[in-house]
Amino acid sequence: MRRIDAIDFFYLSMPTILDIGDGGQDALLVRVVAGDQVGWGECEAAPLPTIASLVCPMSHSACKPVQASVLGQPLDDPDDIARIHREVRLNSMDLLQSSHALSGIDIALWDLLGKLKSQPVYELLGFAKAHPKVPYCSLLFGDTPEETRLKANEAQRQGYRAVKLGWGPFGHQTLREDVDQVEAAREGLGPDGILCIDVGTVWEADVEAAAQRLTVLEACDVTWLEEPFHTGALGAYRALADRSPKVRLAGGEGAHNEHLANLMIEYAGVGYVQIDAGRVGGITSAARVFEHARARGVTFVNHTFTTHLALSASIQAYAGAADQVLCEYPGSPTALARDLTLDHLERDDDGEIHLPERPGLGVDPDPETIRRYLVDTEIRVDGRVLYRTPTV
């Protein structure tokens, strides 16, 4: 029987963090060790508070540090991961940030188990094969419609069959300017490409502000409108969904457990549920959401804006679905996000990507990159060092 001997969190960061909606400017990498085998994962999370949730002192029986439920646990098959996952949820229930820490750890545990059993993660999840996915190129809106048109056009020329524009000025400007942005995106992409729009919760819970944009979204044949509202504003989602039969709503990336994601499906009326394995509770939670979505006719899509380690992790949960093929693909990664792995899920001649047919996630981080971007961090409580940046 193997046991989990160590969990290490690595805080990586670009030298400068810009005040833009690019979540790939830093990273929180997770390494779990069992005997001579190592697994890797990634939290899509603010690194420092997530590190603190791993190592903090216990507050009470339902507010324990995440590592208390993981270190020393047996790890021989998928049931062990399910048990560890449940223990973290119960023992750290009142520690909000624990969901993000659990996510990266759970991913690393699946990677480790796959390596122990010489199987890709999707096989461990019960899928006979991994179907190819059609990546949509995920880009920030340009500051001007012209810049947006050029970005969409560049993606189309690179062979992308689908593009998503998001954040930037959209929703913060006049209706007319927003219309110009959407029209520019469609023009740049051409008439045949799949176009999605992501507004990053800009309207909070204001259904009317969102509804004003439906006309241009329909006219430009937009496949989905993503995150019109705050993650929790499900009543607003539902009201807008009822008014928009053609342009479906998408959301769910903010869900930090499967319960919240399932509410997006059952209550909010989304057509696409977008799940980041690095936030929702890892591959374990993501796979449960996929089952729930499929049973209810809602399309599962990964959320990934960072590394190809995170990309592989987020696709595993729905790898076996031949009918759910769209896949978020980081279109202009930071140097950190790009170089974190030497292997990448490159598009083939059909513009599709394939999960690696290797054990675990099939994508390991590059130690050189870790060392280059590693942020020296130390946390002391009561004279004891609870965390110090580990060595690679």
Added chain:
Amino acid sequence: MRRIDAIDFFYLSMPTILDIGDGGQDALLVRVVAGDQVGWGECEAAPLPTIASLVCPMSHSACKPVQASVLGQPLDDPDDIARIHREVRLNSMDLLQSSHALSGIDIALWDLLGKLKSQPVYELLGFAKAHPKVPYCSLLFGDTPEETRLKANEAQRQGYRAVKLGWGPFGHQTLREDVDQVEAAREGLGPDGILCIDVGTVWEADVEAAAQRLTVLEACDVTWLEEPFHTGALGAYRALADRSPKVRLAGGEGAHNEHLANLMIEYAGVGYVQIDAGRVGGITSAARVFEHARARGVTFVNHTFTTHLALSASIQAYAGAADQVLCEYPGSPTALARDLTLDHLERDDDGEIHLPERPGLGVDPDPETIRRYLVDTEIRVDGRVLYRTPTV
């Protein structure tokens, strides 16, 4: 115009933390300073990750440290608090733990504003007066029915008109043992007292396990069954609520924003929504939930298991409701929770409590107690000290 000059977080802890469901074993106290005036608040949260969420480096535009949206902001009237609150929600959207940090800061801002204007917080919220509340004595189940009976009886002899038993062995043992516990609680309290049962999410999402206990809960005239399921398992709540017209469900303490709390009301079918101002987003969010609940015929109750500073903060949001009188009251506080304030909301001869008629929350922490329980903490990133325990 006043501006917020400083935010200080104080991590307090009992010398030893026991592995029991008592959230009063540590505390995270918040001090905000504007000019020569000081306000105090408290986060109901794991201290270390919450401190990290206050001071961490920015990850991207929607994942900023909480202090970035608070320091330097004008603070002259309630609209300023609403604006700061909204900024934190937007700028720290992807920083999960930020909700708990915001909660304590928001409470401290209301306290500060009340002191600046020489008004109690409930007046700033628009209530003409604060109606007395009937405190229920909140206790952990005994390890045996006999111990539970003695606890309930002791509360009754102390003059409590209502008692809640929770956590401990309940739900982890056989149905027969659970039945014995509830019967013992009723016996100890006597036939007239209000009896509530809190099971601390023990059944996760298992409706049948919960439903098996409904018979004894009805027979013992239990007012509410609290937290049968995980905070997010709203479908399970709804299913159980439909099967239990007499014993109403209660929940909501885990909600970290008003959207989630409102879903407990709209979707989960609870009869009582329990809100901790130290978690939900402060008094600002709590007051919004109160309005939402009242409009839908659901009873608002505070959640407080710690200090009388937290108690005053959590009652403000529904202080003006003459028809919503039950109030959670920490029945056996830790020495830290008891001594954190010199003033207490003591029960009068009718067994009722009253909010202080003093500016702000009317309950200040005792500097001696802070110094006695203060936990020395330091966080360093990239050679810079981001946090060091402040002085009182």
